[in-house]
Amino acid sequence: MSSIPQNYCDENELIDCVQRFFSRHHVGKLLAKCNGMKEKGVSPVSLLRYKLSNIFVGRSMYMQQRTGSFKEDFSKNTFYRFLNSAKTNWLRFTSLLAADIVNNDLKDLTDDSRKNVFIVDDSLFSRTSCKKTELGSKVFDHTDMHFKKGFRMLTLSWSDGNTLIPVNSCLLASAKEANIIGPVKNFDNRTIAGKRRKLAQTKAPEAMMTLLDTALSAGLKADYVLFDSWFSNPAQITAIHSKGMAVIAMIKKSSRIKYSYCGEQLNIKEIYSRNKKRRGRSKYLLSVDVMAGKENPIPAKIVCVRNKANRKDWLAFICTDTTLSEEEIIRVYGKRWQIEVFFKTCKSML
Template identity: 55%
Template sequence: MSILPSPDQQNEQLFSNSIISFIKKFQVIKLLRKCGFRKEKGISLFSLFLYVLSNVFRDRSLYMQLKMDHFQENFSKNSYYRFMRNVHVNWLHFTTLLSAQIINNHLRSLTSEKRADCFVVDDSYFSRTGFKKTELVAKVFDHVSMTYKKGFRMMTLGWTDGASFMPINSVLLSSQKLQNMIGENKVFDQRTIAGQRRMLARTKGTDVMVNLIDQAMKAGHQAKYVLFDSWFSNPHQIVQLKQRKLDVIAMVKVSSKIKYEFEGERKNIKQIYRSCKKRCGRSRYLLSIPVKVGRQDKDGAKIDARIVCVRNRANRKDWLAIICTDMSLSEDEIIRNYGKRWDIE
């Protein structure tokens, strides 16, 4: 059963008016033209986009409307398909601009200045059943089932203030390894939108994360912190974001290969944890230590950060580590701000 009920005849006009109001308020048609959509004659761009957006909230599709003979629009199905398949429209840039309009002109005025807003990055498995006919589909690792599945990884960048969450943009990631590729890998001019999206799909996930944040900031997005889990928590990416004047609050990856400078020596997180005295009693955290992240020769800079170790709620004998590049934050504020990352789930 759908969670989006279809409006009845009585409320149809009211529903359409609300969609029209949204399109006009946030200048959606202007943004579409800015992202490459051009229409010289025929059905207006406004009518086509209104129909596409309305179908999402009405839980309808063009195919079923044609099959049930309920299609009553003043354009043909060919006009609809030409609109959806227009190769000149940069949909990634469109969602980035639209979310900036909504956040900056509506949500930000509702957010207190004392409440820190954050970028949140996460990826999840995107299933593809017809994988044999799908371009760039690959065997990707699903972190939930801990197995390889056929499909994509969908990386999503969002914005949150702890009360509201707004997705900014997203990208489907394939595999960099040729042996994991299943779908066809077509060759496109790298200067075109199609070529750039396919190149992005086969780029390393941590680099894609920085790319999405760069696009968001260029479109007018602002945030104080970037939140992500241990999958993206590499010193190189942390240094890159700090150079963009963004502080990071992230889960530390427990790996012997990733090392931090602590008391003049380079140690991994397990070595640091074992060498320090833990807080006892009912403290909210076990350990809080200043470290330096990155290497001058490899990452281009070496920055200050704080690692806070907390108990793992799922296993009280285990522990988790959170890293923060804002040295002015207290341990309680670091833990509280990292909790905002769950908004993207």
């Protein structure tokens, strides 16, 4: 009697797990809502299931064909046509799938007092060469403060403090034509392909609003939106507040961004220097109420804390929910770190 290898059993368990996931969350119906189905031929659901199974098993179609282990009933051309299809609205698909997971599986695991959040951040999606990559660009890497080839992957995630679910994402090329290395193709801006390419050349704060609108239209809800200083412009803060969500974000130490404080327009450095700081082992140094925005200003609270990396430096956070205590603002903003762990996991495992 021949023995069954352990890796063979593990692969079958992973494939069965993917199949159960597709059935539980009605992936076929969600794909149909996003223009991902077709009238005849191989079902796109089976193609997507095969793709996801390969990712978790650690195999590729190329190696399966080389080793003779490819046993699917579709051809290589069918598979790659599905991956390259510009008609499927993947942005809406991932948002609908995330909403189904959150609303049906995760929502009832925590009580109503727990605050759910949206987290927005970007990470470098590097490539060694961009000459033949559409819209491949020189983009700025905030980690080592250098320009690199590739894209910025702007990601929106949902979290309840324990679990993080990626909702949607988009690749951002450079908004400057001088930094674009790869070819630029023309598409009708009314089509999904045209909209995605237009979104890729949009500035990150504006693209963030598109991702939020897509998530809200899919049925996801959150109490707060968290992001770092790269997105914390007063225009974006007031725009998110108008959608019924509060913002907790780190503030840029910029002399051009000003807030209304005591009847004057002051930047964060001026506000910090004019006020007395808390001494001792307090969790924060300063807390002041300001008005953020130019046309329709909204009340907000600015909290300054010590920079743990440099005790002589300080960081500032802004929160549009003025009822929150300073300690609670700091605690809720700490949930933003989950997306950094998500980025590291994706780059090391996928």
